[in-house]
Amino acid sequence: MAAAPGKPASAQAATPSVMTRRGFLSTLGVAWTAFAAACAAGAVATTRFMFPNVLFEPPQQFKAGLPADFQTGTVDQRYKESFGVFIVRDEQGIYVLRAVCTHLGCTPNWLEAENKFKCPCHGSGFYRSGINYEGPAPRPLERYRIVLADDGQILIDKTKIFAQEKGEWSSPDSFLKV
Amino acid sequence: MIEALKHSVNWLSAPPRFFTITLAAFFVLLFPGELGPAWLRRLTRPLQTVYRPKVGGIVFAVLGVLFLASCFDPNFALIVLKPDNVPIAAMIFLVAFFVWFGLKEGRRNDALRAAEQPIIEKRESGDGKVMVWPDLVYTEFLCMILWTIFLIVWSICLKAPIEEPANPAKTPNPSKAPWYFLGLQEMLVYYDPWIAGVLLPGLIIVGLCAIPYIDKNPKGNGYFTFKERKPEIAIFLFGFVVLWVWLIIIGTFLRGPNQNFFGPFEYWDAHKLVPLINVDLSQIIWVKWMHTALPRNPILREIFGLTLVAAYFLALPPLLAKRWLKGYYEKLGPTRFHIMMFLGLTMLSLPIKMMLRWTLNMHYVVTVPEIFFNI
Numbered sequence: 001m002a003a004a005p006g007k008p009a010s011a012q013a014a015t016p017s018v019m020t021r022r023g024f025l026s027t028l029g030v031a032w033t034a035f036a037a038a039c040a041a042g043a044v045a046t047t048r049f050m051f052p053n054v055l056f057e058p059p060q061q062f063k064a065g066l067p068a069d070f071q072t073g074t075v076d077q078r079y080k081e082s083f084g085v086f087i088v089r090d091e092q093g094i095y096v097l098r099a100v101c102t103h104l105g106c107t108p109n110w111l112e113a114e115n116k117f118k119c120p121c122h123g124s125g126f127y128r129s130g131i132n133y134e135g136p137a138p139r140p141l142e143r144y145r146i147v148l149a150d151d152g153q154i155l156i157d158k159t160k161i162f163a164q165e166k167g168e169w170s171s172p173d174s175f176l177k178v
Numbered sequence: 179m180i181e182a183l184k185h186s187v188n189w190l191s192a193p194p195r196f197f198t199i200t201l202a203a204f205f206v207l208l209f210p211g212e213l214g215p216a217w218l219r220r221l222t223r224p225l226q227t228v229y230r231p232k233v234g235g236i237v238f239a240v241l242g243v244l245f246l247a248s249c250f251d252p253n254f255a256l257i258v259l260k261p262d263n264v265p266i267a268a269m270i271f272l273v274a275f276f277v278w279f280g281l282k283e284g285r286r287n288d289a290l291r292a293a294e295q296p297i298i299e300k301r302e303s304g305d306g307k308v309m310v311w312p313d314l315v316y317t318e319f320l321c322m323i324l325w326t327i328f329l330i331v332w333s334i335c336l337k338a339p340i341e342e343p344a345n346p347a348k349t350p351n352p353s354k355a356p357w358y359f360l361g362l363q364e365m366l367v368y369y370d371p372w373i374a375g376v377l378l379p380g381l382i383i384v385g386l387c388a389i390p391y392i393d394k395n396p397k398g399n400g401y402f403t404f405k406e407r408k409p410e411i412a413i414f415l416f417g418f419v420v421l422w423v424w425l426i427i428i429g430t431f432l433r434g435p436n437q438n439f440f441g442p443f444e445y446w447d448a449h450k451l452v453p454l455i456n457v458d459l460s461q462i463i464w465v466k467w468m469h470t471a472l473p474r475n476p477i478l479r480e481i482f483g484l485t486l487v488a489a490y491f492l493a494l495p496p497l498l499a500k501r502w503l504k505g506y507y508e509k510l511g512p513t514r515f516h517i518m519m520f521l522g523l524t525m526l527s528l529p530i531k532m533m534l535r536w537t538l539n540m541h542y543v544v545t546v547p548e549i550f551f552n553i
């Protein structure tokens with residue numbers, strides 16, 4: 001392989017194993033083709049990896065029980081761990097807050113005594129309504145769609161998000177009147 | 179008596195006060211007797227003596243004793259002696275010592291040079307050079323052995339802080355990044371994630387890479403000096419000690435539950451109530467000063483903040499070049515000066531924003547939450 005095409009011919013003329021230009025180029029071609037094929041195979045394998053055979057995804061819609069299960073004036077954390085939501089009931093009705101801080105995505109805590117959500121990561125604070133008022137969070141907590149199912153239970157749909165800064169909290173689906 | 183002392187330390191360690199003290203101490207100790215009006219120079223000149231080995235040693239000893247004495251306070255001990263915080267406590271002293279040591283050697287060399295005597299490095303080794311073998315390799319080998327022993331003993335004595343299995347629905351309170359990222363986490367309190375997490379760290383790296391191209395002063399290469407590189411040393415130490423190490427220290431020791439600030443002798447009460455209601459600059463100007471509602475149009479609403487930011491980055495550098503930093507401008511030339519100004523002003527924007535947040539509860543200077551744009 002140690003071909004030296006630039007060397008004067010006299011030095012190597014006796015050895016017949018000198019590589020010709022054509023031979024060198026075709027070896028090079030094979031090598032590069034093999035290399036490109038290996039890279040392509042790697043890329044395919046990586047892409048395949050992105051689509052796992054089994055995917056654990058909790059359902060995006062769930063039933064959260066009857067409206068009567070939620071007391072007026074409480075922030076319910078029963079589905080915080082399983083579905084990542086706070087269910088809040090006030091005088092007018094029920095809304096569902098997404099338990100993801102709008103700053104960088106930590107899970108805020110509900111502090112009953114202080115009557116606020118407080119994020120332990122950088123200290124953002126949110127009112128019971130989800131409006132941000134302390135710390136760096138730039139926007140209020142988001143709300144999920146909430147409707148009544150046919151059997152009278154609350155149905156929470158996490159695929160639809162309502163953002164206050166876009167004026168979406170006035171949408172009827174973001175709030176369940178009871 | 180002791181209680182009163184603890185209370186005053188707690189009071190002084192509220193961030194705006196603590197930061198002001200740190201800044202003042204930084205400049206006074208870096209340039210004792212050199213900055214400010216004549217009376218201040220006269221007042222701070224005696225501090226030059228801390229760079230004498232004996233005085234410096236006494237200062238460190240006193241600080242160490244104060245630190246150890248503080249460990250008798252249960253609240254202080256609880257935080258400082260936590261296994262993950264022990265290295266940070268050590269870091270305070272290590273950083274202080276090595277900064278002090280470098281400045282001390284630099285000043286000593288400056289004095290020797292002024293007296294037209296050979297500098298320390300020359301004296302110790304004749305031509306300023308030593309052999310790699312055995313001088314360097316032996317030292318390194320010994321250090322490696324000692325350090326390994328030290329690490330083994332440490333890992334046996336202090337338990338690794340391992341917690342319960344991770345659970346996305348349960349964030350520990352307070353949640354803290356690893357210590358070396360606490361500066362970044364602290365920045366995130368004052369800025370949007372895209373600034374504090376992407377732009378500023380990127381600029382720190384770019385800025386560090388740019389140092390050899392901006393700073394073409396060849397002096398100080400291979401020997402200690404202070405006089406020949408004053409601005410360079412001051413700028414670097416400001417970024418490193420005040421804006422990085424200091425942030426790690428407050429992030430470790432003063433940030434408690436809910437990311438509230440606590441004094442070093444204060445109990446970390448998860449229910450501490452701190453009124454922190456944010457205001458944006460647009461609210462202050464439109465609502466408080468002009469008594470009108472916020473305009474609907476985001477550009478109009480944020481016009482003052484946008485002007486302020488633009489003036490800070492675009493109008494300030496030419497002004498500085500014309501007035502206060504004329505000599506520096508001529509030394510660097512326009513391109514390097516403006517790159518330097520951009521990096522420097524970006525760096526300074528952090529303490530400015532921190533102060534605004536601490537004193538006025540300033541949320542954002544420019545805020546357009548609709549498109550995730552907040553400054």
Ligand code: FES
Pocket residue numbers: 101102103104105106119120121122123124135136137366
């Ligand atoms: S993630 Fe909640 S405050 Fe930063």
